Amino acid sequence: MAKIEILHADHYLIPLPRALEDSMHGTMAGFEVVTARIRDADGAEGVGYTFTCGVNGGAIADILGREMAPRIAGRDADLTEAIWKDLWWAFHYGGRGGPTVLALSALDMALWDLKAKRAGLPLWRLLGGYDPRVPCYAGGIDIDLSPEELVDQTHANIAKGHRAIKMKVGRDRLSEDVAKIAAMRDAFGPDLPLMVDANMKYTVDGAIRAARAFREFDLIWFEEPIPPDDPAGHARILTEGGIPVATGENLRSLWDFKTVIDSGGVSYPEPDVTNCGGVTPFMKIARLAEAHHLPVTSHGAHDITVQLLAACPNRSYLEAHGFGLENYVTEPMVLEDGHAIAPDRPGHGVDFDWDRLETLRA
């Protein structure tokens, strides 16, 4: 039995090389990372982490360190389902969703890392094993860029090995978004897989209008056209707008995903392992999508998520997110000809450079 001895939480502020901007979160100069480190009685360690775009990292670290740590001490770390269910219900009344589920996501990820390390397997093999080569796209956070700057950025991403691109939309004038998408198609042709992401900017009718304006550009998907709380609105956008819809980075549970899938309002469910509750619910969401004949994509945290999509026969694209950890991990994600490669190291394969992170402690 892998008896849990200690859970340790840490909170860091990571500056971005260039401030990033989208339609609803404004300008982001940096992001928060909260880590959860679990050590078992044999001295084996599992690491999990979650992100924020600048708010509530301290609360998440407190929930992990002060509230969750004493509740899991002494438990069998292999019982990921039992620990997940007990914590979900322990925190349900005073903390369903929000920072609690981000904390639970980091903790659950640490348990799976520990389990895979103890098994001597990379996580993608432990979770089922499908294909370590996962199609990947560069997720730009770039609503502030001009059409020319967007094209330059895309050339740089293609030089890095990307073969698919997502760009932000949701400027105040729809014609500006259309001009930027047209510039991308002019520069890179009709075959570049291209997605757009509105970060919940629109009303339902506004999103239908935008989708119809985007239709001629043959987009892979239109992401988060509206806030997550309107499944029926998503269904209207998908049917009346006439292009595929992706959503999920602001859904916070397996049951949130069930609701939007049942509504018929999502073509590409898009869970984020750092905020949907961790590896345990992420894989259930992926299998739920599979049962509905839907491809599953992802949001954020690409270094770990490549392992999860490598275990899913219905995987679509992995997002290579703008909040990169490449300067803070010992072995950054490998990209080959448009595919991210899930490493074969035991565990989830994300090893933090703790000395480097220490200089950014919040």
Ligand SMILES: [Mg+2]
């Ligand atoms: Mg998004």
